[in-house]
Amino acid sequence: MATRFDSDVYSDRLRRAAELTEAEGLDALIVGTGPDFRYLTGSEAETFERLTALVIRPDARPRVVTARLELAALRESAIGDLDLPIADWVDGDDPYALALDGLGGDARLGVSDALPALHLVPLADRSTVAPRLATPVLRELRMIKDAAELAALRRAGAAIDRVHARMGEFLVPGRTEKQVAADIDAAIRAEGHSHAEFIIVGSGPNGADPHHEMSDRIIGADDVVVIDIGGPVDPGYNSDCTRTYCFGAVRADIAAEYATLQHAQEAAVSAVRPGVTAHSIDAAARDVLAAAGLGDRFIHRTGHGIGLSVHEEPYIVSGNDDVLRPGMAFSVEPGVYSAGDWGARIEDIVIVTDDGCESVNTRPRDLTVLPVSR
Template structure:
């Protein structure tokens, strides 16, 4: 589900993007690359503030390890760069028209005969002809770009805070939407409108998993009617300007919860808090994952926890770092990610609690402040 509202400020100040391009060039050099080629997607938005979409005509940013960055774009799509930092940064834009070969334009902008990298969102439609034009196969720029994007600066954290506050306001209104007799789809439509009303520019997803549907972590919505006694998982998120996402899950129950449900949910609540408390600079992603997982295992609920504990968030809903077993990524101040353990009982019910946290110099800051307990709705 992607629903958008009227546009707001699309990017930060141009100085932010000048710094990012400079750091990307240094990172490319450190990785032994001659250049990075980035097509429309989250990485291009990170580097230029550009919201252009990818299609069959190539638009690409070329960031050489040495020298000035430049853009290759179809003349008929030049307007898609409007609002980006391209003009303010005085980047050269090499235009092309149908019948010309844009891949050779890119090739002329890449110095040397060494390695070049492409962003992971670049479609094969562009990757393969670019490799032909350069007579060598690219590597992925993911390892370079994720290092830049994983640690958020103050402006990015401020945007994530706005997103967290906005989605909290939607959860605070859940009694308006989640009512016995409505279908999951009807509830989701009401929530989507509220996400926009509360300050998001885009609705990214709405999950309403009532009763047995809550036991499917990837359930979205259906025409199932919400009934009394249902445990309901509500996972919602959207983007605020300039493109940073919220993502928050709370679990509700329609009427008095079954004591066994309440008991298991209380364990889940402790596990989620244990993982939040484990976050600080210098610990690994697996350390945080284990803080939640070990507690659930000890309570006999380990097999009911089917997924990782969390994922990074920013210009993408899911990005580095991933909070998962056996991931030895060392957490650093500025990293932002979800903490969202869940328990799932097929055919019966499920539950999940999710906050976005930011690593601080001494611990973490939670960007979601709604109560974590099993919320009773009548």
């Protein structure tokens, strides 16, 4: 059974959020629904056109503002276990004044990244000081995972590994990318995910588009196929793993370039340890590819943090001087792409440990050869 976080964990997160809010020189933090809200309260509440937000202040208890028609559902969520004060409102009331109750017109507000403009603008209109992004507060909290979060990421990694282990059942020449993706979607759910957050089946030239999803293209026996898949496993922490497949002998140039990509991914993973920068991990992968003349075919960052969001801090990208610390978790996913021809990517989620890193994904990283028929 999946480990769930108890109310003490969320109470501690709220306490630390209030301390960091004060340290950032902010009078209040306004957190809209989404991953930040869930991280701090355990609730999966959603905001539509009516405001639901968590208000954190250094000088007062955290409280939630929500429409009365959402009140019952909110009390039945994890927020009920936290016994947070809830200020509810009905249509015709001013929810923004309610959120800012007790704060002056010159209050220094921090707002979460995902707060919609629909709500941000009315909040800003009620203050003489422009709101700031709450990123310095929230990233500091969410970047370092605790033991329960790391356990959840390991479960997610094992679950997506089991899906990749079944790829020979789904990925067969003569089928379309969409047909393969439909089978993968069912397998992702069967292997413990609540749903598939994304499925990329990039065959042949489509593999050269890192964000290709799936199409009606029929997969050929000579194709190289990129499979990038993931989604949340209870209690909401995500998997994300990419492997590249073929159906037999591949062209010599593809085999050589894939071997270089594998070396680049290994070099980046080997470089992960506390005290080094995110930039240095990106450089470890990029330098290997550049030395082989493939630098201009690696067209994205080396990785991204993962947790309740598929993409979050820290970002493993050139120029990011964030220093790695134990408890950080992120992808390492260099790729090589030849437009109109083929592409490949290798991706693992790693956790920074006290003296190096641990990969939550253990499937082979070779160019995996699958049978041509089931």
